[in-house]
Amino acid sequence: MKRISVAVAAVLMASTATVALAASQPQIDAAKLAEHVKVLSSDEFEGRGPATPGEEKSIAYIAKQFEAAGLQPGGPNGSWFQDVTLLRTQKAGPVTASVKAGAGWNRDLAYGTEIVLGTQQPVDHVTLKDAPLVFVGYGVHAPERGWDDYAGLDMHGKVAVVLVNDPDFEADLGGLFGGKAMTYYGRWTYKFEEAARQGAAGVIIVHETKPASYGWATVQGSWSAPQFDIVRADPMKERAPVQGWIQRDRAVELFQQAGLDFEQLRAAAHTKGFKAVPMNASFSTDFAVQADKTVTHNVIARLPGKKRPSETIIYGAHWDHLGRGVADANGDDIYNGALDNASGTAGLIELGRVFAAGPRPDRSIVFIAYTAEEKGLLGSEFYAANPVYPLETTVAGFNMDGLPTNGPTKDVEVVGFGQSDLQDDLQRVAAKQKRVIVAESSPEAGHYYRSDHFPFAKRGVPMLYAGSGEDLVNGGVEAGKKASEEYNTKRYHQPDDEFNPNWDWSGAVQDLDMLRQIGLGLANSERWSQWKTGSEFKPIRDKSDAARKK
Structure with missing residues (x-):
């Protein structure tokens, strides 16, 4: 189980427009984000439990959106899906x-x-x-x-x-x-x-x-x-x-x-x-x-690079939630998971659309919607243990687990502060947005070990897990902390994590464009992201230097 900070999960209302980008670059669309979250967290999807009818609807929807965006199937043998075999006990x-x-x-x-x-x-x-x-x-x-x-x-x-x-x-x-x-x-x-x-x-x-x-x-x-x-x-x-x-x-x-x-x-x-x-x-x-053994699925899409397609940058978010479970006091037994993590999945789909609609980058971009995160990071663990694209030549990755719903913030919170030079890239881009980067507000909660970047990090791939902090533009730190506490107490992993049409998605648009800029910069460069000296993951990455020098 992981605790999601609402402030590390912010998405502004469809009516509050999008972040203005360069004329040649497609824009992150707040209305599209809202629509994806509304669909994926609807009762029709039954809480998106792995190996349930909710999975079938979820992965079909995600693959359809990837295809509509102009991305290619990125799974094994030209498929949208990577089979993930799990032991299920109930x-x-x-x-x-x-x-x-x-x-x-x-x-x-x-x-x-x-x-x-x-x-x-x-x-x-x-x-x-x-x-x-x-x-x-x-x-x-x-x-x-x-x-x-x-x-x-x-x-x-x-x-x-x-x-x-x-x-x-x-x-x-x-x-x-x-x-x-x-x-x-x-x-x-x-x-x-x-x-x-x-x-x-x-x-x-x-x-x-x-x-x-x-x-x-x-x-x-x-x-x-x-x-x-x-x-x-x-x-x-x-x-x-x-x-x-x-x-x-x-x-x-x-x-x-x-x-x-x-x-x-x-x-x-x-x-x-x-x-x-x-x-x-x-x-x-x-x-x-x-x-029994059951098969669930990661959904994978790819945008091949025009110059160095064998070099990969990954964007990921988990599509699953808890499915149906114990009913609450209102008799609701569907754990809809709107923030956790229909919002991150919506962001993944929208990033895929924006990248596919823009100029083709030099390196390949891979978009992975992971299964079974709520069961112990199992979809990302399976991919990292059975990568479709070699981890040695995976430049870096970005994880999105809950986007912001309370408007933009003055700060960007980094989970795993000081680990890699991706944080330096983040600081430069955040500064252009007039934001500062800060360490996570509750490192004692162990968020670094509780989301889908971790299976990659422990195998040496530099990964960034960052998003809006708690210092809200409208309301400051006090309002941000209050919103986080309210979510963690009343909605996190409970049936009340449902879509709200009044959410403000502008912070999510800002966060997603921030991650887009960092990834695009890497995709059009020859630089390999590195762990900083002192990181426990640096020695693992250093062993694969030879593969990247070929």
């Missing part, structure tokens, strides 16, 4: 969950409101009976940082109870885990991966709103839908049998009944040398599983 019937602690206390946990559970193993049933619970702090095994929450433990047959975020989220550890900024060790995906490597029978994350950066409603909504994973070589070892989250109040009660102080242990977990604590408590669960 609960088939009721889920029972309970805990025991101390001398005789026991409690059933209500699925959805108090705990969510699932599995990513290809099984038809999951049962744990009185599995011992072990509090393992932040669940981090990082020998290069001298940290091991699992030291001396044998987790086989046991369930790990872990905290979300990093050990230094609320403690001064000298920047050991990035200080305020989250490292990958803080991501919930990492917690699950490491528990599996430790041989645990299960892993349950204690949900807390501040370190997670989203409320329980987001967790509940995301886990109500089927879970997906890439097809793994040995899923029984690479995924624990049970994965889930527990609501904080229930976790506090459990610790108390086990004779433990949750807050005291939580504080101890910030300390280097923390030792895991067996909880004198156990966990049981039982649920049936429907597991």
Whole structure:
């Protein structure tokens, strides 16, 4: 799960016109953006869940728009689509969950409101009976940082109870885990991966709103839908049998009944040398599983370069959302995903149209609408692992996950500040728009690891993830923060993320033209984007220098 800042997601109203470009360059069209978002987030598309009728409608619409723009099919064998094979698991019937602690206390946990559970193993049933619970702090095994929450433990047959975020989220550890900024060790995906490597029978994350950066409603909504994973070589070892989250109040009660102080242990977990604590408590669960392989699709379009077509620049956005899930208080069970991410997909389509209508660039431009981002960045992960166009000769890429809907801003927020020289390009273009660039406002939320640029970045491709900040032209920072908070609380990963005809799309037009200018400059140059010294991704990119020099 990722938190979307509304300010990093801004799109101005169709009636507020477009950004004026040079006469020879087609314009980003606010009305077209609005129409694409309205269509893609309509109830007819059923929340755009992968491997559902909503997918069929979504990818057909996107491919049709790419074709109408004058782009070529960019997938394998001249297709618009790249097949992405995933393991899909969903609960088939009721889920029972309970805990025991101390001398005789026991409690059933209500699925959805108090705990969510699932599995990513290809099984038809999951049962744990009185599995011992072990509090393992932040669940981090990082020998290069001298940290091991699992030291001396044998987790086989046991369930790990872990905290979300990093050990230094609320403690001064000298920047050991990035200080305020989250490292990958803080991501919930990492917690699950490491528990599996430790041989645990299960892993349950204690949900807390501040370190997670989203409320329980987001967790509940995301886990109500089927879970997906890439097809793994040995899923029984690479995924624990049970994965889930527990609501904080229930976790506090459990610790108390086990004779433990949750807050005291939580504080101890910030300390280097923390030792895991067996909880004198156990966990049981039982649920049936429907597991099967399913094929979903990335949608890929291409504008071949006129001089160096083998050199590629990528623009990407994920088309999927959560589909249908738990109904809200109004009985609405369609998670429309208007901002997340019909807006980014609309921006991708519109960028494709503008590039295709303008002068042909020297390098090729590829436009990818990724599937299954909401399931763990799986569409972009699949493409990056199985690239249609070699990553070694991919110049750079741009990710769009939520466009702005509250008007233009005075600032541009960079997720992963200081990583690559794309930030220098961004600064030059933003300055022409009379905007300043700033680091992301909440690096502790780990946005850098929560969107579709990351599978490319970890393989060495310089990627830019940036958009409108929170300093609104109309209302300033206070209004921008208020809008972000409202979205994250009331609409993010909830049925209320619906199209609003009163949205102001001018900020989105501004952002998209900014990304267009940077990409076009690269496409008509011979420069290869680079990671800056100190970036963890630079050594990976440096190894492929020879391929780019040919």
